[in-house]
Amino acid sequence: MGIFDALNTSVGGLQAQSFALQNISGNIANAQTTGYKGIATAFSDLIPDSTTPNRQVAGGVTAYSVATISSQGTVSASTVGTYMAITGDGFFNVQSPTGTVDNQPVFSGVTDYTRRGDFQVNANGNLVNSAGYYLMGVPVDPKTGNPLGNVPQVLQFQNNFIPAQATTTLQYAANLPAVPSTQSSSTATAGTITAAGGLNPGDFTSGFNPLVVGTPAPPYTDATTSGSPATNQQTPPVAITSGTLLSGTAPSNSLPTGFAVGDTITVDGTMITFTDVSTAVPPGAQDPTHVRIDDTVGDLLSKIGAITGQAPTIDASTGAITLHTGTVQNLSVTSASAGWTAMGFGATTNTARGGGGTAGAGVVIANDQTMFQQESISGGAVTVYDATGTAVNLQLRWAKTDSASLGAGHSDTWNLFYQANPNATNTQPAWINVGTNFTFGTNGQLSSPVGSSITIPGVTVGTQSLGNLTLNLGSGGLTQYASSGGNATVNAINQNGYAAGQLQSVAVNNDGIVVGTFSNGQNLSLAQVSLSHFNGTNYLKALDGGAYAVTDESGPAIAGASGHISGSSLEGSNTDIADEFTKLIVTQQAYSANTKVITTANSMVQDLLNVLR
Known part of the structure; x- marks a missing residue:
C-alpha cells in the first residue's frame, strides 16, 4: 500500500512546513521586538521499521521548534537612563504581579x-519593562555602597x-x-621673613601668635565662670528682707531692680x-541687642547665649548663674x-578662656585680620557639612613662615589656616593655624x-562644630613651584559630606548599579541589578512579553x-x-512539492480504480 503511505507522508510534510511557516511568521512579526x-x-x-535494510523505505517527517535564546541581539544606545542591555550570557531576574492591593x-x-531591558x-517607584515585568536586584547602602544582603528582591x-553625612575628609591639591x-x-x-613674602609674628597683637609654638594649640572647649547667688525678685513677688535667692528655672524670675x-x-x-x-519691642522678643527692664532673667540669659553660642545655666539650689564660653x-x-x-x-567680668593655650598660639584674632590677610594668600574654600547637614563655608589661607632665601638654617615652610569665625570682633579668634609645618625641598616637592x-x-566654624578633619594631599598633591602671579593654584578641593536629600531620579550605569540622583546633588548607589544564567539556556520555556x-x-x-550590563x-x-x-x-x-505528491498519488489511485472497470 505504498501509494497510500505516500499520501500520509505528504500530509505530514504539509503539516511540518506549515509549522515552519508559523515560526517564520512569528520571527518576522517580532523583528522590532x-x-x-x-x-x-x-x-x-x-x-518505519523493516526487518532488513534493503526493504527500508523513506518515512514521514515531523517538525520541532529550536530556540535561539543564547543568540545575541544587536545592542543600541538609548537616551533613557533606566534602559539596559546584556552583552553576553545572562538574564534579568523579574517577577510578574498577580494583582494589586491598595x-x-x-x-x-x-x-x-x-x-x-x-x-x-x-508611580510606585518600581522598575517595570513594557511587558509588565518588575525588575529584581539587591539593595545597596547609599553611604557605604555595600549590598544589603544577597537575595534579589523586587x-x-x-x-x-538619605540622612546628612558630616564632612570627615578633605581632598586637597595645590x-x-x-x-x-x-x-x-x-x-x-631686608633679610626678614616679611621681605621674603612671609608672615611675621611680630606684626601681630602681643599674646596672640599666629604660629604654633611647640605643640599645636588645643581646640577650644567650654570653660565657665559662675557668679555668687543672686538676689533676684521672684514672681509672684515675695517679701524681700536681706534678698531672696534666685530659684527655679530662669523664666520664673524677674530681673533685679538694679537694672x-x-x-x-x-x-x-x-x-x-x-x-x-514702653518700647515697641514686646517682652522676650528675639532682639539680640535689647532687653526690656520688665523682661525675665531667662530673656537676658538667652540673649547672652545667642551671642556666645551656649546659653548660661542656673543652679536651682543656690541661684548662682554660670556663663559658658562655648567651643568657639x-x-x-x-x-x-x-x-x-x-x-x-562684679561690675566688670572676664571669663576664662575656652581653649587655645594661654599664649594664644596658632590664633589670629579679629583685630589682626587685616595684617594676616596682607601676609598670607588664599588657599581656596569649600562647603563642608556638620553632623546635621548644615552647610559651612570653610575658608583656607596659606602663610609662608620661613624661606630658604634667608640663608643657612632656613627652609621653605608654610602654615595652613582656616577661618574659625567670619564674624569675629576684637580679640575673638578669626583664623586658626592647623598646627603643621609644611616644608618643601629645593625641587619644589613636599618634604x-x-x-x-x-x-x-x-575644627569649628562660627557655631558649627565639625570635629577632626582629615586633609588628604595624595602623592605630589601639594607642591611649591614658581608662580608668576604669586598666588596659590588650587587644583582640587573636595570633601565627603553632604546635607540630607530626597530622591529625584534613577539611572543604571554600565556596572549594573542603579544610581539615584538626590536633591542635595549627590549621586549614590541604590541597588545592584541581579543576573542569572542556566546550563540549558535554550531549553527555557518562553512566556509572553519576552520572559x-x-x-x-x-x-x-x-x-x-x-554577561555585562550596558546602561542606557x-x-x-x-x-x-x-x-x-x-x-x-x-x-x-516544499509545501507546494508536498501538494504535488498528493496530486500524483491521487492520480495513481484513480488509474488503479479504472483497471477494475
Whole structure:
C-alpha cells in the first residue's frame, strides 16, 4: 500500500512546513521586538521499521521548534537612563504581579527571566519593562555602597531619603608659589621673613601668635565662670528682707531692680541695652541687642547665649548663674550696671578662656585680620557639612613662615589656616593655624610632613562644630613651584559630606548599579541589578512579553552571569529578516512539492480504480 503511505507522508510534510511557516511568521512579526529571541524549525524524519535494510523505505517527517535564546541581539544606545542591555550570557531576574492591593502590586514569589531591558520607573517607584515585568536586584547602602544582603528582591525607589553625612575628609591639591604676592613684602626690612613674602609674628597683637609654638594649640572647649547667688525678685513677688535667692528655672524670675533704662552689658563686643516698658519691642522678643527692664532673667540669659553660642545655666539650689564660653572662642562680658552685680557678678567680668593655650598660639584674632590677610594668600574654600547637614563655608589661607632665601638654617615652610569665625570682633579668634609645618625641598616637592594626610583637630566654624578633619594631599598633591602671579593654584578641593536629600531620579550605569540622583546633588548607589544564567539556556520555556520560565531541561537558575550590563542601551531582536525570507521561499516550495505528491498519488489511485472497470 505504498501509494497510500505516500499520501500520509505528504500530509505530514504539509503539516511540518506549515509549522515552519508559523515560526517564520512569528520571527518576522517580532523583528522590532526588544530582546526577542527567534525560534528556528528543525525537521526530523520518521522511518518505519523493516526487518532488513534493503526493504527500508523513506518515512514521514515531523517538525520541532529550536530556540535561539543564547543568540545575541544587536545592542543600541538609548537616551533613557533606566534602559539596559546584556552583552553576553545572562538574564534579568523579574517577577510578574498577580494583582494589586491598595495600588501596590502583589507577587506570587515565582521568578521569571528576561533579556528585555526597557525598564522605567512607575508611580510606585518600581522598575517595570513594557511587558509588565518588575525588575529584581539587591539593595545597596547609599553611604557605604555595600549590598544589603544577597537575595534579589523586587526593587522599589519611592521617596528614598538619605540622612546628612558630616564632612570627615578633605581632598586637597595645590601649588604654592615660591614667592607669594603678599602686600607687606615690598616695604619690609631686608633679610626678614616679611621681605621674603612671609608672615611675621611680630606684626601681630602681643599674646596672640599666629604660629604654633611647640605643640599645636588645643581646640577650644567650654570653660565657665559662675557668679555668687543672686538676689533676684521672684514672681509672684515675695517679701524681700536681706534678698531672696534666685530659684527655679530662669523664666520664673524677674530681673533685679538694679537694672535701669540705658544700662548696657557688652558680651564679646556685642552690646545689650536695657529699654523701658514702653518700647515697641514686646517682652522676650528675639532682639539680640535689647532687653526690656520688665523682661525675665531667662530673656537676658538667652540673649547672652545667642551671642556666645551656649546659653548660661542656673543652679536651682543656690541661684548662682554660670556663663559658658562655648567651643568657639574666649568669652568677655563687661557691665557697670548695679543689676548685673545683683545677679552675682562684679561690675566688670572676664571669663576664662575656652581653649587655645594661654599664649594664644596658632590664633589670629579679629583685630589682626587685616595684617594676616596682607601676609598670607588664599588657599581656596569649600562647603563642608556638620553632623546635621548644615552647610559651612570653610575658608583656607596659606602663610609662608620661613624661606630658604634667608640663608643657612632656613627652609621653605608654610602654615595652613582656616577661618574659625567670619564674624569675629576684637580679640575673638578669626583664623586658626592647623598646627603643621609644611616644608618643601629645593625641587619644589613636599618634604614634611611625611605621608599623604594630616589631621586638623577640633575644627569649628562660627557655631558649627565639625570635629577632626582629615586633609588628604595624595602623592605630589601639594607642591611649591614658581608662580608668576604669586598666588596659590588650587587644583582640587573636595570633601565627603553632604546635607540630607530626597530622591529625584534613577539611572543604571554600565556596572549594573542603579544610581539615584538626590536633591542635595549627590549621586549614590541604590541597588545592584541581579543576573542569572542556566546550563540549558535554550531549553527555557518562553512566556509572553519576552520572559522565560525554568524547565527541567534548562536546569535551575544560577546566580550571576558572565554577561555585562550596558546602561542606557537596549538589546534588539536577534531575527535576521534576510534569513527569514530565504526560509520563507524554501518553505513555500516544499509545501507546494508536498501538494504535488498528493496530486500524483491521487492520480495513481484513480488509474488503479479504472483497471477494475
